[in-house]
Amino acid sequence: MTPIIVLAVVVVLMLLLFLLTRSVQAGRTAVLRPLTSYQGLAGQIGRAIESGRQLHLTLGQGSLVGRANPTSVSATAVLDNLAKDGCANGTPPLVTVGEGTLLPLAQASLQHALAEAGRSGDFDLSLTQFVAHDTDPFAYSAGVAALLQQQRVASNIMVGRFGPELAIMAEAANRQQIDQVIGTDDPTALAVAVTVTDDVLIGEELFATSAYLEGKASQIASLQLQDILRWIVVLFILGTAVYQLV
Secondary structure (H helix, E strand, O other): OOHHHHHHHHHHHHHHHHHHHHHHHOOOOOOOOOOHHHHHHHOHHHHHHHHOOEEEEEEEOOOOOOOOHHHHHHHHHHHHHHHHHHHHOOOOOEEEEOOOOHHHHHHHHHHHHHHHOOOHHHOOHHHEEEOOOOOOHHHHHHHHHHHHHHOOEEEEEEEEEOOOOHHHHHHHHHHOOOEEEEEEOOHHHHHHHHHHOOOEEEOHHHHOHHHHHOOOHHHHHHHHHHHHHHHHHHHHHHHHHHHHHO
């Protein structure tokens, strides 16, 4: 593709996104596909408050400067939402990470949520823990598993980049009879996830996190634009197939 064509495509997409955003802001109904996993997420803070225990969230081992960036950014959207609700009710989540760039991001998210709740003095570095480097995934999973066994945890939420080591953490939570929500884009980790919980965010469902949890007009419009692009691709493939047959 020539630079002019690429530029034209980008301009058209931005214009479509702008029009869809204005449409949502104008009050036109945007129906999002119901996903039970997001309903499961919504109730986690309430369960933690009722039980008097802490919610645990782990963000995986996807670097913010690597190919896993979209996955980790989507995972932090879950953290931002849960931290906001939890800190407002005096139950900030316990966050673990398995990659260095995720630690300051997790700390900033909790600090911001506590500041919004007027509880800035409640921030404690122990609320965010770096478990192990991403070069040793099984050390990371073993560390999270040990934490689940030692801490009074009400729910275990695992969102981000994981691999087969997810099985160790999921099994540790199962043994403690802890509710789980799992979201990742890795096929191996997903194969493990669907065997331990019904609340699984599969692939692109994790990337739609912000729209489902926050519901901002621009976020919903971006999902609508993605659906439009999918239909365009499908029609292009079908058209090409028919042309080849003819």
